[in-house]
Amino acid sequence: MERDSLRSVIESLLFVADSPLSLQRLSAVLEGVERKEIVSILRDLQAEYNASGRGFRLGEVAGGYQMRSFKENAEWVRKLQRAKPTRMSRATLETLSIVAYRQPMTRAEIEDVRGVDVDGVLTTLLERRLIRIVGRKDVVGRPFLYGTTTEFLEMFNLKDLSDLPTLKEIEGTAVSEPSAGETPPDSGK
Amino acid sequence: MTTKVQLEIFEGPLDLLLHLIKKNEVSIADIPIATITEQYLATLELMQSLNLDVAGEFLVMAATLVHIKSKMLLPDEAGEEEEEEEEDSREELIRRLLEYQRFKEAAGELERREILGRDAFLRVSEPAEDAGTVEVETLSLFDLISALRQVLDRFPEEKFHEITLEKVSVREKMTLLLDELHRLGQVLFQSFFERASSRIEVIITFLAMLELVKIRAVRVRQDQRLGPIVIELAAPVEELHSRIAEEEIEGEDRGA
Numbered sequence: 001m002e003r004d005s006l007r008s009v010i011e012s013l014l015f016v017a018d019s020p021l022s023l024q025r026l027s028a029v030l031e032g033v034e035r036k037e038i039v040s041i042l043r044d045l046q047a048e049y050n051a052s053g054r055g056f057r058l059g060e061v062a063g064g065y066q067m068r069s070f071k072e073n074a075e076w077v078r079k080l081q082r083a084k085p086t087r088m089s090r091a092t093l094e095t096l097s098i099v100a101y102r103q104p105m106t107r108a109e110i111e112d113v114r115g116v117d118v119d120g121v122l123t124t125l126l127e128r129r130l131i132r133i134v135g136r137k138d139v140v141g142r143p144f145l146y147g148t149t150t151e152f153l154e155m156f157n158l159k160d161l162s163d164l165p166t167l168k169e170i171e172g173t174a175v176s177e178p179s180a181g182e183t184p185p186d187s188g189k
Numbered sequence: 190m191t192t193k194v195q196l197e198i199f200e201g202p203l204d205l206l207l208h209l210i211k212k213n214e215v216s217i218a219d220i221p222i223a224t225i226t227e228q229y230l231a232t233l234e235l236m237q238s239l240n241l242d243v244a245g246e247f248l249v250m251a252a253t254l255v256h257i258k259s260k261m262l263l264p265d266e267a268g269e270e271e272e273e274e275e276e277d278s279r280e281e282l283i284r285r286l287l288e289y290q291r292f293k294e295a296a297g298e299l300e301r302r303e304i305l306g307r308d309a310f311l312r313v314s315e316p317a318e319d320a321g322t323v324e325v326e327t328l329s330l331f332d333l334i335s336a337l338r339q340v341l342d343r344f345p346e347e348k349f350h351e352i353t354l355e356k357v358s359v360r361e362k363m364t365l366l367l368d369e370l371h372r373l374g375q376v377l378f379q380s381f382f383e384r385a386s387s388r389i390e391v392i393i394t395f396l397a398m399l400e401l402v403k404i405r406a407v408r409v410r411q412d413q414r415l416g417p418i419v420i421e422l423a424a425p426v427e428e429l430h431s432r433i434a435e436e437e438i439e440g441e442d443r444g445a
Contacts (some may be wrong), residue, residue: 015312059309068309073286077310090329091200092295097295113288116201157303165298167291 006033007041014045020064020154062153063160095121096130100152101167104134104145122146128154200330202250203289208331211287213405217286222261222279226254232334235341239392241330253278328409328418336378337395344388353394357390361405362397363433370407371426378409378418404436 001009013029014021027035046058059068059133067079091114097103098113110118124129134147148161158164209228210217218374233251237241257278303309369375381398385391397422401407411418422429 056312057309059303067312068303068305069311071303071308074308074310081310093296093300094292097299098292100299101292101295112290113285114201115203115250115285115289116244155305156299157305157309165295167295 001030001033003037003041003087006030006037007044010038010041011045014058014065017066019150020062020066022064025064059157060159061157062150066154068157089120089121091121092124096125096148096152099125099131099146100148100161100164103147104137105147106137106145108143110146155188200227201244202247203286204329205229205247205331206250207290207293208329208335212335217290220279220283220286221401222258223256226258229254232331232338235334235338238263239337239396253282257282284357290390326409332411332418333378333395333399333409337391340379340382340385340391340395341388344391357393357398357399359393360436361431362393364430366394366397366401367406367422367426367429367433370420370422375419375421378420381420400436404432406432 009030010026013026023035023038026038027033030038030119042058045092055070055073056067057070059066061068095110095114095118098110102109102113107118107122110122122131126133128151129147129149130152132149133144135145136142137145152158152165153160206220206229207217208223209225209232210220213221213224213228215221230251233243233247236247260278305311366381369381382394384393385394398407398409402409405423407420408423409418409420424432
């Protein structure tokens, strides 16, 4: 197939796909086309959409490629959809990030980090399909283990889990060793 | 007062501690246990007097803080073992705070990403409701409680409570607040309380405001850290009035 028509075919596939299209999936459909040819065309399309200021972009999310509306136009799209904002509370977002970085985790382990009950929050996250039960931990009681989903990657525009920003090393992890004999600042109070 | 407000915002004791640490402009590593414990207990007391659902975890943390504090006050001859134990629980607390803080920051990072349903949309959109536009709350319950504290400070502690039946219920107050918001567009947190004549009225007003937040009738935001807290309507006012009418408010007919 000629490059131009191949490019057009790939664009059609991306256009109709209802979930991120993986390279694997694309090459299964485009039998006989070399993977690196497909990748090169995908790069072309990405560059073209960016450069020509289209109303959509080709994002790399959840292990595949996906057409998404351009973020600067969000306000207009929301107006069209008359979307009622559903809130994501801090508790939900925090719990989600704990699961994302430390998965798989049990409820008790999550609670240990947050210092508070996470029952309701986990239910919300499960309902929104941002996390799922990925197994059971081999300890007494065999509690469920939770992990994030493809929907999570899609929602936060992540290629895969390694695409998560690295957890910041917060200054002072070493502070937990005050020099011997030194009194804490307020001990005299 | 029997009105009980249960917030869906399950912010816990670690959140409260981080909030206090930030407010005192100290670092987690040199957490001044005595000061922080004092403020922590005061906040807890205020929360309880507001009948906010104070989860057991808050009390466990209070006990931990008091324990660490008391150990620190013990004279040196307390013995090495004791000292080590004190260091251990303090270090353990610092470790937990640092770890939690890390995830709070990670959550902030997530929130700043291009979020599907908020910043970017798919061509095959699911029905709006499910697609779920995301809006993240910017203000914590503790920010609101600190602000309330400042308002309450204007009123002298009523040691001998004179029993005058003020017939303002939380529900009525909610309606009043909505009307005010409708008229003015947005209102500063402090000015909500300007006309309050007693502590109890301040508290009723505060509870009414929390209820409004809970039923998503108003949005509370603070654009800068420690800046003014602004309250604004989150939906058309007519819709909200009917939402209030439907809402069950525990103990609401008792008034105050």
